[in-house]
Amino acid sequence: MNDALFPGAPQAAYPSVAAHLRLAVESIERDGWAILPGQLSAKACAAMRAAIPGLLAAETAEIGGPENMKRIGDEGVSRSPFLRDERFVEPAALPDVLAIARHFLGAVVQLNLQRVVVNVPGLAHGAGVWHRDHSYQDFTTSRPVSLTALAMLDGSRVENGAPSLLPGSHRFEKFPTFDYAKARAVRALCAPGDVLLIDSAIFHRTEPNPGPDTRHAVVTIYTVPLIRQNVDYPRLLAGRWADDPVLGPLMGYATAMPASDLDYRRAKLERGRRVARDRSVAPAPIPAKDA
Ligand SMILES: O=C(O)CCC(=O)C(=O)O
Known part of the structure; x- marks a missing residue:
């Protein structure tokens, strides 16, 4: 194909993104989705798949049985599996996914939630209606504020x-219109271990599984830290991974809601942060914590 562009026409470029991720970044920006091939090994996929029935059984018992899971539309959904089984940390912290998340969301990327979607042949799934991943948030943004990795x-x-x-x-x-949706919808076709990475605002839905095999997807949502986490991970983790340079910020330790204005100010003092100021004025020394 001829790559010539009309003289002077501005063109997008992604110099700050690793070469192997540029097409995915541009696709997410323009189309809302991309597939990252070969992110998880067959062994990791098999281990997680084998763990899912046990996770579902424990969570179903915790909420009072399958009827209650059905009543809240959570049949076939395991929530925050990484809290019970550390093998699910791997799909939450894939280097390529985090690199793309940092490109769009900035240096501080927060884990909003992780869930497993189990698409059983012949069973309707709660994610089977057209939806965005942050319910009721029907505004658009100039760049993504949230990404979902499946x-x-x-x-x-x-x-x-x-x-x-x-x-x-x-x-x-x-x-x-449903006519447009029917004409333009595409199916996301992936090999085992691939990650489908979407702008969380793209409309998508689970399709009925004709069988015979159940489909399992680990869904991880990342946001800018302005969006609150789905559950209070820093409290639930009670210090686990707090000092890990990747998992600590991802779990939300650095951006958890301060309990008071005083805590907020103390945290800023500890980080040595101050607001932008006139550079011609010499900055005042930052007082010690208990001064
Ligand atoms: O893997 C799928 O079927 C998509 C799941 C989904 O739409 C969701 O978790 O929001």
Whole structure:
């Protein structure tokens, strides 16, 4: 194909992104989605898949049985699996995913939630309606404020209920007409271990699984720290990974809500931060914590 561009026409470029991720970054920006191939090994996928029934059983018992899971639309959903089983940290902290998240969301990327979606043949799933990942937030932003990574443990094919996406819909407040959606929706087809990475504002849905095989996806959502976490991970983790340079900030330790204005000020003092000031004025020394 001829790559010539009209003289003087401005062109996008992504010099700060690693070369192997540039096409994915541009695709997420323009279309709202991209597939990152080969992110998880077959062994890691198999280990997580094998752990999911036990996680679901424990969570179902905790909420009072399958009827209650059904009543809250959480059938086939395991929540925060990484809290019970550390193997699920791997899909939450994949270097390529975090690099793209930092490109869009900035240096401080917060884990909003992690869940497992289990798409069982013949069973309707709660994620089977067209949705964005932050419910009721129907505004658009000039760049993503949230990304969703779907690690496809079994791959995703038409035969196992691969999700549908509506490319470009992250840029529009309103869902289009169903005629448009029907004409323009695409299926996200992945090999086992691939990650489907989307702007969380793109409309998408789980499709019915015709069977015979169940499909498992580990869904991890990352946000700018202005958006509150789905659950209070710093409290639940009680210091676990607090000093880890990758997991500490990701879990939200650095951006957890301060209990008071005094705590907020003390945290700023500890970080040595001050607001922008006139550079011609010499900065005042920062007082010691208990001064
Ligand atoms: O893997 C899928 O089917 C998509 C799941 C989904 O839409 C969600 O978790 O929000």
